[in-house]
Each structure stands twice: as structure tokens, then as C-alpha cells.
Amino acid sequence: xxxxxxxxxxxxxxxxxxxxxxxxxxxxxxxxxxxxxxxxxxxxxxxxxxxxxxxxxxxxxxxxxxxxxxxxxxxxxxxxxxxxxxxxxxxxxxxxxxxxxxxxxxxxxxxxxxxxxxxxxxxxxxxxxxxxxxxxxxxxxxxxxxxxxxxxxxxxxxxxxxxxxxxxxxxxxxxxxxxxxxxxxxxxxxxxxxxxxxxxxxxxxxxxxxxxxxxxxxxxxxxxxxxxxxxxxxxxxxxxxxxxxxxxxxxxxxxxxxxxxxxxxxxxxxxxxxxxxxxxxxxxxxxxxxxxxxxxxxxxxxxxxxxxxxxxxxxxxxxxxxxxxxxxxxxxxxxxxxxxxxxxxxxxxxxx
Amino acid sequence: xxxxxxxxxxxxxxxxxxxxxxxxxxxxxxxxxxxxxxxxxxxxxxxxxxxxxxxxxxxxxxxxxxxxxxxxxxxxxxxxxxxxxxxxxxxxxxxxxxxxxxxxxxxxxxxxxxxxxxxxxxxxxxxxxxxxxxxxxxxxxxxxxxxxxxxxxxxxxxxxxxxxxxxxxxxxxxxxxxxxxxxxxxxxxxxxxxxxxxxxxxxxxxxxxxxxxxxxxxxxxxxxxxxxxxxxxxxxxxxxxxxxxxxxxxxxxxxxxxxxxxxxxxxxxxxxxxxxxxxxxxxxxxxxxxxxxxxxxxxxxxxxxxxxxxxxxxxxxxxxxxxxxxxxxxxxxxxxxxxxxxxxxxxxxxxxxxxxxxxxxxxxxxxxxxxxxxxxxxxxxxxxxxxxxxxxxxxxxxxxxxxxxxxxxxxxxxxxxxxxxxxx
Numbered sequence: 001x002x003x004x005x006x007x008x009x010x011x012x013x014x015x016x017x018x019x020x021x022x023x024x025x026x027x028x029x030x031x032x033x034x035x036x037x038x039x040x041x042x043x044x045x046x047x048x049x050x051x052x053x054x055x056x057x058x059x060x061x062x063x064x065x066x067x068x069x070x071x072x073x074x075x076x077x078x079x080x081x082x083x084x085x086x087x088x089x090x091x092x093x094x095x096x097x098x099x100x101x102x103x104x105x106x107x108x109x110x111x112x113x114x115x116x117x118x119x120x121x122x123x124x125x126x127x128x129x130x131x132x133x134x135x136x137x138x139x140x141x142x143x144x145x146x147x148x149x150x151x152x153x154x155x156x157x158x159x160x161x162x163x164x165x166x167x168x169x170x171x172x173x174x175x176x177x178x179x180x181x182x183x184x185x186x187x188x189x190x191x192x193x194x195x196x197x198x199x200x201x202x203x204x205x206x207x208x209x210x211x212x213x214x215x216x217x218x219x220x221x222x223x224x225x226x227x228x229x230x231x232x233x234x235x236x237x238x239x240x241x242x243x244x245x246x247x248x249x250x251x252x253x254x255x256x257x258x259x260x261x262x263x264x265x266x267x268x269x270x271x272x273x274x275x276x277x278x279x280x281x282x283x284x285x286x287x288x289x290x291x292x293x294x295x296x297x298x299x300x301x302x303x304x305x306x307x308x309x310x311x312x313x314x315x316x317x318x319x320x321x322x323x324x325x326x327x328x329x330x331x332x333x334x335x336x337x338x339x340x341x342x343x344x345x346x347x348x349x350x351x352x
Numbered sequence: 353x354x355x356x357x358x359x360x361x362x363x364x365x366x367x368x369x370x371x372x373x374x375x376x377x378x379x380x381x382x383x384x385x386x387x388x389x390x391x392x393x394x395x396x397x398x399x400x401x402x403x404x405x406x407x408x409x410x411x412x413x414x415x416x417x418x419x420x421x422x423x424x425x426x427x428x429x430x431x432x433x434x435x436x437x438x439x440x441x442x443x444x445x446x447x448x449x450x451x452x453x454x455x456x457x458x459x460x461x462x463x464x465x466x467x468x469x470x471x472x473x474x475x476x477x478x479x480x481x482x483x484x485x486x487x488x489x490x491x492x493x494x495x496x497x498x499x500x501x502x503x504x505x506x507x508x509x510x511x512x513x514x515x516x517x518x519x520x521x522x523x524x525x526x527x528x529x530x531x532x533x534x535x536x537x538x539x540x541x542x543x544x545x546x547x548x549x550x551x552x553x554x555x556x557x558x559x560x561x562x563x564x565x566x567x568x569x570x571x572x573x574x575x576x577x578x579x580x581x582x583x584x585x586x587x588x589x590x591x592x593x594x595x596x597x598x599x600x601x602x603x604x605x606x607x608x609x610x611x612x613x614x615x616x617x618x619x620x621x622x623x624x625x626x627x628x629x630x631x632x633x634x635x636x637x638x639x640x641x642x643x644x645x646x647x648x649x650x651x652x653x654x655x656x657x658x659x660x661x662x663x664x665x666x667x668x669x670x671x672x673x674x675x676x677x678x679x680x681x682x683x684x685x686x687x688x689x690x691x692x693x694x695x696x697x698x699x700x701x702x703x704x705x706x707x708x709x710x711x712x713x714x715x716x717x718x719x720x721x722x723x724x725x726x727x728x729x730x731x732x733x734x735x736x737x738x739x740x741x742x743x744x745x746x747x748x749x750x751x752x753x754x755x756x757x758x759x760x761x762x763x764x765x766x767x768x769x770x771x772x773x774x775x776x
Contacts, residue, residue: 123763125719163765181763184751188717188759191750219692222685223756230475230754254682296680297631308633308658309676311626314436314538316691317479317684323626332624 067110068279069193069201071186072101072208076157077120079175080211080241088240088265094153097208098146100272105129105145107277112201114189115149116182118209119160123181126152176214179207179247183224183235190233202280204234204257207248210241215304218247225251234258236276240265246295253294260289301329412732412745419696419752434540434617435687436627437480438498439473440528441466441544443509445488446519448549448578454601458548458577459515465605466546467506472612474502476690478668478683484509485527489517490553492524494531500668519547521583522554525561529568538625543572543593544611550578558583566590569622571615575607614690630658630676632667644672655680689756697734697748705730705742715744717751717759736760 074097081090104111115126127149129135183205190203205228228235234257237248244261252259262271275288297306300321311320316330326333378386385391394402443462454461470482484495484505496508524545532541543565552558565572565587573593574584580597588595598604632655635641641663643650654663660674668679705713705722706729713722713730722744724731734748735741741760743751751758 121765128719178763178765180757181759184755184757184759184762185717187755188715188747188750189719191746192718192720195746217762219685219688220757220762222682223689225682226686227755250682293634293636295633296682297633298681298684307631309628309630312629312684313624314622314627315432315624317435317687319684320626327624327626334624334626 065202065281066279067108067201068104069112069114069190069203070104071114071116071189071203071205072097073116073118073179073182073186073205074126074153075118075177075179075207075209075211075240076153076160077118077175077177077211078157078161079120080177084210084241086240086242086265088268092266093208093210093240093268094150096268096272098149099269100277101149102143102145103273103277108279110201114186116185117153117156118177118179118182118211119156120175120177121160121163123178123185124156124159125185126156175211176217177209177211178217179209179211179214180217180220180224183207183221183228187224187227187231187233190231194231204236204280206276207235207237207251209237209239209245209248212241212243213245213247221247221251225254228255234280236260238262238268238271238276240268249291249294250296253291258288259291412749415749415753416696416699432617433614433690434542434622435477435479435614435690436539436622437477437542437614438483438532438535438539439480439542439544440483440485440498440531441469441546442485442487442492442524442528443495443546444519444548445486445513445515446490446517446549447515448519449515451548451578454577454604459513461601461604462546462548462577463509463513465608466509468605469608469612470502470505472609474500476612476686477614478686479677479679483531485524485531487519487521487524488515490520490523492520492527494527498531498535500670501666518553519549519551520554521545521547521552521587522556522558522561525558525565525572525587529561529565529570532570533568536625536627537623538627540614540617540622541568541570542615543570545572545574545584546577546608547574547581547584548577550581552583559586562587562590573611575604577604614687627677630671630678631680632656632658632664632678635663645669694752694756694758694761695737696752697736697743700733700735700742702730702732705733708742710742713742715747716741717743717747720744720746739764 074094076090081093101113101115104113111129113127113129115128117124117126127145186205190205193200193203225235228251233255235248235251235255236257237245237252237259239245239248239259239261249259251257258275260271260275262268278286295306297308298310298319299306300310301318302320302322305321307319307321311323312318313320313327313330313332313334315332316327318327318329320327324334396402443466445459449457449459449462451458473480473482479500481498481500482496482505483498486493486495496505499505525543528543532543535541570591571593572587572591574588574595576584576595576597578597580595585595587593596607598607635652635654635656637652640649640651641654642648643654643665644662645665650663650665654665655667655678656663657671657674657676657678659676660671662671662673664671664678668677668683670677700708702724714720715722715733722730722733722742732745734743734745736743736758739758739760743760
């Protein structure tokens with residue numbers, strides 16, 4: 001089942017990328033504009049086989065069952081990255097991710113990658129390996145993929161910042177990123193791939209998230225999760241933040257993906273390569289990290305504490321921890337028949 | 353047998369009056385070949401494979417008509433929907449169900465589509481329950497009790513598939529009325545009758561039964577497979593349900609699946625109540641307990657009732673010992689998109705798109721080009737009224753039918769100041 005070229009590329013990709021990657025690459029944080037220059041110092045070894053690889057890329061025409069379409073959602077939320085106290089800063093994070101993307105491309109000539117950035121004020125596509133405009137040939141020492149993605153990431157972060165400057169009064173301690181937006185865009189892209197015909201790679205979504213969950217996005221994220229479950233698209237997550245993300249744990253559990261919170265962030269690439277590089281068909285032969293305990297308990301609407309027994313309004317399904325006479329969300333009075341005034345109150349309440 | 357012969361004769365007579373005399377004796381399927389030359393609509397692509405006929409525009413216009421009819425009935429304001437539903441599906445297995453006008457027989461078609469309907473129903477209404485009733489030999493029997501597990505219903509339905517005897521609408525309504533009488537007051541009572549026969553043999557006055565159902569606030573809907581009947585129409589009008597007659601198998605499936613999303617709820621039909629529910633935690637890996645549903649020892653993978661600590665295998669369910677409804681928060685979240693629906697997108701004509709100052713004419717969510725393939729002209733697309741982004745027609749359908757999130761609105765951060773400005 002393994003094709004000849006595939007074996008070589010796997011052997012080549014392995015040792016080259018991991019063991020000969022010089023330590024000096026993981027430089028201390030510089031200002032954003034110097035990101036490209038930092039990379040140039042150390043990527044000579046990896047750049048070797050890349051040019052010839054590009055030429056052979058489109059010669060295969062058969063889709064075997066281990067071809068994957070990987071949609072990567074990268075969290076670029078500056079509120080998280082500037083305050084994260086872990087040993088990983090944004091440049092190191094991006095470098096790990098770029099090497100991982102390169103690995104995916106080398107594993108099979110038909111693998112496709114799409115990168116979407118999740119910012120604080122907007123989301124956008126960064127890279128699509130199937131687009132002709134994104135196929136750049138590398139001339140410098142840096143592989144073309146890296147410089148292209150880095151440049152687009154810089155443009156995106158600038159745009160995100162400009163959009164944020166227009167809004168004042170945003171002093172949130174736990175600022176979340178727009179995960180629901182990038183998940184929705186990823187799912188629409190995957191639907192487009194499904195529509196393209198019977199021969200298509202197997203799609204999956206990988207969330208590289210660090211920002212905490214935004215409770216205002218709960219409904220949208222759950223909608224996206226159920227839609228992914230119906231289309232049978234697994235949502236994997238590698239969470240690099242401090243506390244576990246309940247939304248992403250639920251997402252991975254419901255859609256059949258893998259959720260990992262790495263303990264040693266300096267070795268992020270190792271986690272990515274061993275857990276998330278494998279295609280969906282081969283996952284059945286591997287022992288992947290299993291969810292330790294997904295907390296499905298609900299939180300009550302009045303105090304936001306997790307409860308294991310509560311009261312649910314039969315009209316709007318809001319959850320309360322104590323018995324009330326009136327529902328605060330929809331305004332229904334419990335125990336009496338509904339009136340038209342109640343539905344007006346509910347409309348105002350649900351719009352706020 | 354008599355019915356189908358008469359129908360065929362009546363059908364041909366009607367067609368003869370409409371069409372020319374020279375088409376006398378030809379059926380409709382023959383006319384698609386002689387008059388409409390259906391083979392000319394087929395196309396081949398460059399590798400010689402047959403391309404599907406481009407009915408994308410037809411599909412999209414059908415979808416928009418459906419959306420518009422839905423929004424017209426809901427009259428701009430958010431309509432309350434009955435989210436906790438207790439639905440009885442009544443399947444008519446009288447002699448008329450053995451007719452072969454639906455291939456292979458009406459019964460087989462009904463069974464196949466009811467299975468799909470049950471799955472879709474529990475997908476959209478996880479807190480609801482279904483009960484199955486069959487009518488056979490003039491008597492109505494309850495096939496399954498009201499329950500929330502799809503597998504049990506489907507298994508029961510697939511076993512009993514023989515048809516015989518007459519059909520009795522009144523007996524079915526009486527049985528359903530007794531079943532649904534016992535449910536709590538916050539639930540919405542609904543009945544869906546799949547009626548194949550053209551008559552009903554009743555022991556008493558069916559009008560009285562219909563009034564009884566109306567008083568009990570049952571919402572009865574009927575899907576007919578043969579022809580329109582006055583009794584069914586009267587029943588649906590009195591109780592506020594919908595009566596449709598299926599033209600063919602595809603139409604039947606569409607009509608059936610229309611009953612899966614929650615219908616608008618009339619305010620006086622259900623009393624709002626606070627339902628006590630439990631949110632169980634998963635049992636620890638490797639813990640051994642006897643589960644309450646199968647009465648056998650199981651390892652790990654189960655849930656523990658927070659009140660009586662019994663182990664259950666799957667959610668949502670009712671704890672067998674203490675009667676507490678056990679759900680997990682995703683089950684409640686499945687119904688949230690009914691409460692917070694997104695607005696339909698407006699259609700943008702090709703001309704409007706060309707005039708707009710969008711830099712790259714691609715769909716915002718899937719980045720597919722909005723230009724008609726092969727030309728440089730803009731094709732039809734849709735735009736969101738709130739975020740003003742452009743979407744292709746396929747994304748429009750996917751967003752409204754499955755995703756329920758607008759990617760453009762989700763990719764914007766709205767500050768509280770801007771939100772209150774848009775609200776006022």
C-alpha cells in the first residue's frame with residue numbers, strides 16, 4: 001500500500017527535520033518584522049529536497065485512502081500571546097507549526113493544506129496549497145512555503161491590529177479569539193471540497209488554540225461542532241494555553257477527533273508530528289491520546305457555576321440552579337399558560 | 353386494485369383534455385422522450401464522463417422559496433417553537449398499504465423513510481420522544497412506547513411489515529389520545545399520520561373523536577399517499593396541523609422531513625415549566641458497575657445519575673430508579689439554533705455584484721470564485737444583511753440548513769457599544 005516515493009519521503013522528512021534542526025533556530029523574541037531574517041539562519045538543510053519535490057507533485061492521479069486535507073486554524077490573538085507565561089512565544093510557535101505543515105506536504109503528494117488565522121477582531125485565509133497563486137517556487141535559502149506563510153501572517157496580524165484600533169474600551173482580562181468564525185469558514189471550505197466530485201482527500205480540522213473560551217461564542221461553536229459531526233469531519237485540537245478549553249474538548253469528543261494539551265511546549269513539534277500528522281485511515285492502527293474526562297456538565301445561567309442537577313425552562317432551555325417563578329431569558333411565567341406579551345419579552349431578551 | 357385502475361383512467365382522461373389529440377394513449381413518461389427529448393439535456397465533460405444536469409439554479413430557487421415561505425409564516429418576529437415534543441407516528445398498514453404505486457410497495461417506502469425521519473427527528477429535537485402506532489385489520493396497536501432512543505423504534509418498525517384489513521382512523525386517534533394524555537403539561541403533543549387508505553371504518557362518530565383531540569390540544573398532521581380525503585382535512589384544520597398528499601417518493605420524503613424541525617407553538621398549547629434535569633458525569637475509566645438499562649456488568653464508559661448514583665449507558669435518558677431526566681449540555685445546545693436563527697441572505701444579481709467595489713470576487717467563506725465558470729462575468733450570489741459579505745449559492749444553502757452560523761458575522765468582533773447601536 002505504501003508507494004515507493006512515499007517511503008523515501010517519510011525517511012527523509014523524519015531525521016532531517018527533527019534531529020538536525022539546530023538549537024540556535026529557537027531565538028529569543030524579536031520584533032515582528034525580523035521574523036523572516038531569523039528563519040534564514042538555519043533552514044538550509046530542510047530546503048534541499050524541496051525544489052525537486054515540487055516538480056513531482058502533480059504526477060500522481062490516484063487518490064488512495066490515506067490522502068488528507070488538513071485545515072489548520074492558527075490562533076494569533078495578541079492578547080493571549082503577549083501575556084502567556086509559558087515557555088513558548090509566538091515566533092517559536094509559528095516555527096513549530098511551519099515545520100509541521102512541511103511534514104504534511106511531504107507525507108503524500110496529494111495532501112492539501114489550508115491555513116486560516118484566528119485573530120482577535122477578524123479571521124482570514126492565509127494559505128491554500130491547492131491554489132495556483134499560492135504555489136511559489138523558492139529561490140532563497142528559505143523554503144517557499146515558509147516565507148509565503150510568514151509574510152501573509154504578518155499582513156494578517158497588521159490587519160487585525162488595525163481593526164482593533166477602531167474600537168475603544170476593550171479591556172478584557174480574558175480576551176478570546178474568534179474561533180467560531182474560523183471554524184465556520186473551515187467547514188464551508190470543506191463543503192466545497194465535498195461538492196467537487198467523488199475523488200477528494202479526507203478532510204479534517206486542526207485547531208491550534210491558546211486563547212481561553214469566549215462564552216459569547218458558545219452557541220456558534222456548538223452549531224459548528226454539530227455541523228462537523230453531520231459531515232463526519234473530525235476536529236482535533238492542540239491547546240497551548242494555560243487551562244483546558246472546555247469547548248474544544250467537547251468538539252473533539254463529539255466529532256471523534258483528538259484533544260491534546262502538551263505538557264512540554266518546547267517540544268510542540270514532536271506532539272504535532274506524532275499525533276496529528278497521521279491521516280484518518282491510519283488512525284485506527286495507532287494508540288492516540290484518549291480524552292481523560294470530558295466535562296459535559298452544564299453551567300447555570302444565573303451564577304455560571306457548573307451544576308450536575310438543575311432546572312431547565314421548557315420554552316427556551318435555559319438552565320437554572322434554583323427554582324424560579326419566571327424565566328429570565330424568555331420571560332415565561334412558570335405554571336401558567338403563555339400569553340402574547342411573553343413572546344414579545346422573549347424577543348427583546350434574546351436580541352440583547 | 354379498483355382505486356389504482358380508476359386513478360389511471362382518470363389521470364389519462366385529464367391529460368387527454370389538456371394535451372393534443374395526437375398524444376392519445378401515451379403516458380407522461382413516454383412524452384418526456386418524444387416531446388421534450390430528455391437526452392439532449394445531458395452533457396459530457398472533457399474526459400467523457402457524464403456531467404450531472406446543472407440544476408443548481410433550480411435547487412437554489414427551490415431553497416429560497418422554502419425559506420421565504422418559512423419566514424412569511426413566522427412574520428418577522430421570533431416565534432416560539434415547541435422544543436420538547438411528544439410525537440406519535442401512526443402508520444397505516446391496511447390493505448391499501450400493499451399497493452405498488454410506490455416501488456416496491458407503499459409499506460416498504462414508508463418504512464424506509466420513517467427510519468430516516470426518526471434519526472433526523474432525534475438529531476434536531478434531542479429532548480423529545482416518539483411513539484409508534486400501527487393500524488391493521490381495523491384495529492390500532494401501539495408498536496413502541498414513547499421513548500427517546502431511536503434504535504428501539506427502528507428495530508420494532510423493521511420487524512412488523514405485513515399489511516391487511518381495513519384502516520380505522522378513529523381507533524388510531526383514540527389510542528393516541530390515551531397515550532398522549534399522560535405526558536407532562538410542558539410537552540407539545542403531536543401526531544403524524546401516514547395514511548394510505550381512501551376510507552376509514554370507525555366504530556363510532558369520528559367527529560366526536562376529533563373534538564376530543566382538539567380539546568386535548570393534540571396537533572394532528574396527515575401525509576396522504578393516495579388522494580385527499582375530507583376527514584383528514586377536517587382533522588388537520590380543527591387541530592391546527594398540516595395536511596399534504598405525496599405525489600411520488602421524493603415528494604413524500606420531503607414532506608416527511610418537513611415535520612422534523614419544531615413547528616411554531618401556539619402559546620396556549622403548552623404550559624411553561626421548569627423541568628428538573630440531571631447532568632451526569634462520565635464514570636471513571638475502568639470502574640465496574642451494573643448498568644440499569646441492560647442489567648449486566650459493564651466497565652468504564654457510562655454515566656452516573658447525580659441523584660441516585662445509578663449507572664446509565666447513554667444519554668439522553670430517564671433514570672430507571674429515580675425518574676430524573678438525564679441530559680448532557682450538547683443535547684440542549686442542539687436546539688439553540690431554533691431559538692437564535694440567522695436571517696436569510698439577500699440575493700445579489702450579477703449586475704449588483706459587478707457594481708460593488710469588492711476587490712476579489714470570491715465567496716467569503718469558501719473562497720470559490722463568484723464569476724460564472726469560463727467567463728469573466730459575475731454570477732448570482734447571496735449577501736448577508738448584517739456583515740455585508742458575499743457568499744456563493746452553495747454556501748448560502750449550507751449555512752442556513754446545516755451550519756446556522758454566518759461566517760461573516762462570526763468573524764467580526766462587535767463591541768457592546770456597536771451592538772446597542774444596531775439594536776436601537
